[in-house]
Structure formats: C-alpha cells, structure tokens
Amino acid sequence: MSWESNETKKPCPCGAGTYTVIDRSDDWGRFETSWRMDCPICSNTYSLYTYDYYNSGLREQGHKWVQTEIYDRSIELKRRAKATKEAAVCLSKERYLPVLEEVFRKSSKKAIWQALNANIKWYKSLGTFYKHTKNQEKREYLSELFNHSDLASVLKVANAKDEEVERLLSNSSALESEAEALLHG
C-alpha cells in the first residue's frame, strides 16, 4: 500500500510568499490534507486552525490560517466555554442526581428507560439500555446522564427548573459562539 502525495503552492495571507497544501491519497481511496506555511513573516503571525465539518453527512477536515492573536483568543474562549459547561454539569449533578434517585427509587429498569427515553435521546433502545447498564448501579448510570445528555432534558426528567444552571449553559454557548465567530468570521 502506497501513499501518493501532491503538493500545491498557494499565496500566503500577507501576500509576500506561499504556503503548501499537501494532499495525500492511498490505494484504498483514503485522503489526507495538511497545510504547511512557507512564508517566514506569516509563520510568526498566523496559526493553522484545523476543524471538522460535515459535507453531505461525511466528516471532513477544514484548514484555515488565522492570525495567531485571534487564534489564541478563541482557544481561550473555548477553554472558558468548556469550563463553564463543566460547572453546569457539576452543579446539576450535585443538585439533581439525588432527585433522580428519589424519582426512580421504586422503578423497574424498564420504567426508568421509558421515562428517560421520553425526554432524552441517549439510549436508542431498551436493549441498548440494558446492555449498557448491565454492571452498573442505578446511581452510576443516572449520574452518567449528566455528562452525556443535554442538561435541559435531564432537568426535565428531574422536574426541575434551575436558573443558575440555565445561566451557566447560556454563558457557555455564548462563549462558544464568540470563539466560532472569531475563527470563522
């Protein structure tokens, strides 16, 4: 199996030099693209931003030169967005895991799945739910809901409305959108 590579030079952002796009493909039809900055001026002022996006259902990788100052600021915003989201998860778990345990105290596993499935689309089928939770305590799989599902739905199951959690979540998505706007704007 061999990789074939093809390099294309393109004008760099400052216009004084170039960057190279390296496309590699193998006999299996796999593709890989990487970018390399050739211009010494742009090397100092631009960072390569690599991201995933979906093109007619297929995941593809995009590349973009972003001014390093802007790039660093957006990474910091993303870091804060993630920390804020984690704070929301932590707080919800602390407040509503005991509530969920109480709600489902006497419920069968099937009844729990039905109640969860009405609001949360994490477990696709009852079979998957049984399989996934086979060796878990009730507290353990209820606790996992907070990490993997959207918190608004989990709070709905707990019959709770929590302004503090909602504020954290909306702050987190505002930070995330600010970062995206910087990177893609």
Ligand SMILES: [Zn+2]
């Ligand atoms: Zn340049």
